[in-house]
Amino acid sequence: MKTRGKTLAWSTLFNCRIYFIFSAVTFHCLYLNASLCQEIGAYRTVASGNFGNLAIWEVYNGSVWAPASVKPTLINDIYIDQTHKVTLTANEEAKSLFINAETGAGEKLNLSGRNINLYGSLQAFSGAAPGIPSGTWNSQNWIGNSTASTITFKGNSRIIIPKNAWSGFTIQSRYTVIFDPGAGNTLTIEEPFKAVKFILRSGILLQKLDISVVPNFCASISFNTETSFYPSGPFGDFIIESGGIFISECSDNIIARSISGSVSANLFEIQSGGELILEGTSPKIEAATFLLNGKVTFRKNSGTQNFLSKSYASSAVPLTFHDLEIQGTQNITLPTTLSLNGNISQVGIGVFNLTNTTLNLTGATDQHIIGFAMNVNNLTLNKPAGTAFFEQNLMIRNNLKMDAGGINLQGNNLILNTLGSGGLEYNAGHWSNLGQFTYQTTPTSMTSVNATFPFYDQYQGGIRKVQMLGTSAGGNLNIQFTEYKGADFNPSFNDLDGTPILYRLFSYFNFSGLNTSSNPLELRISAEKLIVDEPEDLRLVCTGYAAPGNHIEGTDEINLWAIRSLTFDDLPGKNFTVGSFRTLSILPVTWLSISAHLKDNLKQITWSVAEENDNEKFEIYSSNNPLKDWIKIGEVLSQGDSDSPTLYSFTDENIRKNSSTYYLIRLINFSGQEFWSKVVRLENDLTVSNDQISISPNPHSSGKISVTLPDSFNLENSQISIYTTQGLLISDFRYNEILLSEKLEILTPGIYLIKFSNPENTIQSKWIKH
Template sequence: MKRILFIIFIFSITTAIFSQTAGDFQSKTTGSWTSFSTWQTYNGSEWEDAATTPTSASGVVTILNGHTVTINSTLTIDQTIVDAGGILTVDLSSSETLTINNGTGDDLTVNGTLNLDGVLSNGGNGLTGSGKTVINGTCNWISGHITSTDFNIASSGVMNMEGSGECRINWDGVVNNAGTVNFAKSGVAFVMYYNGTFNNLNGGVFEATTNQSIYHRNDLSSGNMPEFNNAGIFRKKTGTGTTTVYKMEFNNTGTVDVQTGTLKFTDYARGTHTGTFTVASGATILTENYSDHDFNEGSVINGAGTFEITNRQIAVNGTTNGTVIGSDLTFKLSGNSTLNGDGKLSVNGTFEWTSTGFIEVEVFIISQGGKLNISGDNRKTFRAYPHGTNKIDNYGTITWTGTGAIGGYGPINNKSTGVTDIQNDATLDCSDGAWTVINDGLIKKSAGTGTSRFCANLTNNGTLQIETGTLDLYYGTFTNYSDNSGHPRLNGGIYNLHGKLKFKAQYDRPIEGNNAEIILDGSESGILLFDGSNALINLASITADGSLTLRNSRDFSSGAAAFTNYGTLDCGSNVFSNNGNFTNADNAWLIIGSPDGIASSGSSGNIQSSGTRTFHTGGKYYYNGTSAQVTGSGLPATVRNLKIEKGTGVTLNSGASVTDTLALNEGALTTGANILTLGTSAASVGTLTRTNGKIIGNFKRWIAAETVNDILFPIGTANNYRPANISFTSAPTTGGTLTTFFTSSNPGTAGLPLNDGEVSIQNIGQDGYWTITPDDGLNGGTYNIDLTADGFSGIVDYTKLHLLKRENSGSNWTASGTHSVCTGTNECPGLHRVGLGSFSEFGVGSTSENPLPVELTYFEGTATEEGVMLSWETETEVNNYGFEILRFAQNDSHSEEQSDEESWEKIGFVQGHGNSNSPKYYSYKDEKPGSGTISYRLRQIDTDGKFEYSEIVVIEIDERLPTKFELYQNYPNPFNPSTRIKFDIPDFIASPDRIGTKQSVQTSLKIYDILGREVTTLVNDYLKPGNYEVNFDGSNLSGGVYFYRIKAGNEYQSVKKMLLLK
């Protein structure tokens, strides 16, 4: 081991020896550069004390680890190395200079620390020279000039700009940073003088942790302009105040990251940018006061903060991706600022336009999700200048507030996702030329009760929505208005009008035909000619592509003598009237919201034209009212399409056939005794679509003579959807119809029990059954059937259910076809059977695992002299344990709502018959019902503890209340061991303030022995007027004489004697 160490030592000495050259210097100790004692020199073979100090003509000069060498006078150096751990301190007074000579290689290499400090004046040059300085370690720049044209901070290097002194890049000085600069000045700032340059290279970080400025100290009259070129990261990291950059070029090809406070460019701080500006939430970048900026291809402004330009100009020049404003950023154009350039600006965030200047950018895009907010009372201008092709493409939202007009010219393309929201009564004027507005999205006037004016050539392919006031198209062309050979027509677009749309003077004839979608919502809504007259006064038709929606009742009688709907007329719940005939043409939609539907004549329903009303059999009828509806006498017996979208239901006035499409979107269509038919023949069976709707009643469908799956009959009850689904696995011989309805009554148990395969079917569902009847020649074929028994009661295991069939209500149930396992849930089981050949009635059968319900035929009550007699009957019973009799006294002071189970009192129980397929009769007498309104119900309990409640029976019992207090002799007396004691409380009480009130009185009934000692208390409660009886049990007492005493309030008390025999 010692030998190895020796070899290494010899090698190190040899390396040291051969790396030295005669004339080299190295520090001997800490001291001044100009002191002999600080240095050693190499004589060619060994180091010796120096007789001179190093100069630029010397060899390599090294400041060793642990030594600090200070320069405090004018000096020129070259080939100087500061080792790691070594320190070179430059501390110059006024007019003194340290020159880095441009010799061979790097002229000053700092692996340790370089301290730059000194007193500066205009005459002092600080650190100068054309030699190359490389900071691999640390440079602490406290004050002083750097005029050196090749000062470099390497990737490992750090420059700390600290203290209160001025740090200046002077004249033609150049600092290149590939490492880290910490700008933490506490006094005067970082000065760049004349043509000084700071290059923050790719990978370099310039981090400001102060609010001090970066600026050019001199005026700009000489034409000189310092440069700060950022290709790395320029970061304002701390300081909630403002870091100001002014009088210089600031060019960003990297990233400017403002994390806090404000970074301000002012006083001719201009720049050209292809990099990224990131502004954190709450932070701001502000450019002002002759600080113009060119944003070129690839530049991005993002973050959640604010970028504001005020009283200045910004040019966007990139044409491919251009300049992008991020989705969370707020960009403000304020003061007298101008946005121009031949490029593209894409706004993904928010653009606030308050300035009085121009926007002249070639392509201005508000992206989907982006916002352009135009506000203020000053006039703004957008111009297609200088090329005439500038445009605004809005995919997001433009919001225009304030009273200031927008002048200029050029195209505004409101795209399909775009929203332009006018919230004022201002003007889009054309003093500089006509606008061209193409609307494929939504333009709306949502605020301002006056008039907003458009000077524009307008094409509306989207929606014009006027929620208030008037939108006046006072100048330019409106391409949607067509003269149509003297019969003006509105072509294309949607016009959703709460307010008014007004045409310019050249469109002076009322509209006769509507080939657009017009929505009239409210009494103030309408379309006006230039003179304010009604543009719809002669409206006579809606074309096939047009629609008219009414949100209030309208009379079109003053112009056209007849009205024909070829497109869509949506009445809502409002009345359409005209002084003439009305026709809903073939293929036209009539949307009906009136509770009365449509009437063939008279003053009910949606259509109340004074002439003949023709509802074409080829028309389409859509019911969507907000309350229950009837179809009305005007609905033809045959229609092309019928659509139901009504949660509270629609009822057929008469039978109807649908030739093409029946759509059940929501709610129930009730047929009553009528039949709703889909299709016209086996060759034209029609189409059914269903979302949530159903049919209550009779539904007939035409069936083709072919194999077909899933022929749906969406029938049910008011509370349950119980559809039938038919699939023909072999085609019928001839086609025809099937009519289906559901009957909500007990189907009976005839034929049960029966075997379905190896399973015994014991029970039948009591909630109802399905009837499917063939007609119109339907014959032959084999089918599968699916039934949904939604809401059937008594099901505990849906997998044990079987679908049964019988010929009619007088026939036995059978297991025709082949059973298929039930699917779904206990609450909504789906029953399936395959291989059937005929149609009839179908029910829900089950094994004994599903008890199915005990069905009450009736439950009633009768008041008699002896009390109330309750009687009831069951049709069938399965596992019926019995009935609890429950009473609710409405005149009971302690009772609440009938829905509160605790308010019902159990007064008796009647044993059930377990299982029965025949009617069973029951009765119960309530001997003490009390008086007034008394309610009863039954709680039917199964043997497994499950229960259901019956309907409620209400009995009125005449009041026969006592007229005086009375305590009666107990009976029997003598007694052993028990006796009954009766007493009366009258309906008036002696106290004047309580006469006739039927108010409860505090009542006590107590038992005493022969010595007057209290034995027990039988009553201690507030009692209303009435007859009362209590039982006294003396089993635990000795025989002898006892007394019972009643006390009712302060009005009455009485004592009687009784004898207990033992």
């Protein structure tokens, strides 16, 4: 590759910037004293040979060049003169490396698969050493001889490729360059640089733009262009490793295989922890493949700045990024399609413009949208794991497609379809911590695809999918999910058909904004992560009162819908939630089982969980009244992280005869989160049977009540106990058939547990009062 200015006629050359430094150096070195142009302790070659061969070196002592007594080290500059070749037989070090670069100089440095560390600069010169700084005019393999041959820049911040002392003219340099100065140090290149591979291992690499000439001149990074030794087409890798930061001031010619031939590099890679900072107006990286697993930052504080792009036919357009950041004052318009698997953040006053962008949030880790309210044309969420966290409101001009993963609004709002021409496509995933959801220009035909709204229940766990099926009159639908921990186990109201409601979540949904319509609506709310005996147990209710419309019995054992048939006009002003005519348990984690039984006259509680991750301990609680008086009776430490089911047990040595004992377990993880199991009951040492008693009529509406007990059951000294399904004891008395009938007749409608017990046995039955 020939650099701009160095491929022009010599008359043109002397009108450019290089002329002035040539003049100064020529006057100082040629007319005054050539010996003044090198440092004391500098080495120069007097012959070809191995680096460690002292016979090939002379050392400048401040007055004259004298034979070397030791080989060069990291404190010494070295000059390789015309016709000489130095070969490495081991890894070596030097301060600055000066190489004669005249045409016909031949191979100058054979790295031979080894490495030389440089703590100064790399420069070219013409004439006898120390010579005059010049561009690299040699077109042979003057540094080599393989990708495994490396020059590594170490040390403190400095210019490593000075202006007018190097170029990318050489087409056959067979070596790899490594930038490794350590964190916080900056290496600056002021002239084009060519090799077969570049690795930024640590610190900062600054690529300068020379604005003193017109057009401005970039210190390009390019790659070997010989096609007899390397493949034709895209070639050469530029890799930014973790801890490396590449800052480019350029627009065109940042990286390519051949700048003059318009051939792209093979690979541009930012590894996790690496960063590219772009300061040019229209930055272009010419590479066939991009692997952007680090951060790309836009930083320009004047004029305008465009998104990263390409010009060459063989180059790819980078459209998949990990982290994106804007630090400058200039706005950046993102491309029409963009995939992001990391964070996007605004640090400066410049903003990312996504109003024409379809943004795909992907990847299996958490993502953060920081410093701005996102206003995007279309958004697709397709995350097999992890959550996208939005620091401010999320506005979607057209379509939101939910394929997998979570969106956490952190209390902010989600506004969909602000242009009125898009909508929701729901397949999977959820929203959490959402202030309010607004669906502008709601579709008139509401289906399970465009009208399923997946709110994650942060207290109970699970997704409360709200589904609206029907033909609306349009409008802007607002849904607000108000969350509270726990549930009401004694709502004290009946459904409109007279069915007593024995359970309802405290959390609830409000709907508003739709146009007035008496059209029928099927409203559904799912009960995921709640213990449900049967889908038909569920009811869609309001907070403390029956929901309008008619109950529809659910049959879906996967989604567990509470379903209601009503009209769109029934929605405003109501608090809708999940209820049941049975008692449910809230289950925010996957407990496989929990049970209590007697073993050797001791109460033993056993439980198992599907998997464990970061769990600290299980606390065991006991009570004789499950609605109050829970007492911690012990704890069991977690067995550690596991992908397979884990079994635990605990023994309660406190025995009380003739009474039920209730247990539940609290799991606590190392983050301080807590998850409760369902409640289980143990009937101590009494034998319990559910199929040997008959109470009639059952269900009961009116009239006397009779009881049939098995002949083997001894009624003498028998005790009768009446419980609610929550375990609350309502009445307890010595058996009397007339008294039993009277007690049951005065009960309010509901479901009850009637228990007959004597010293030998206990039998019980469920009884319903209408």
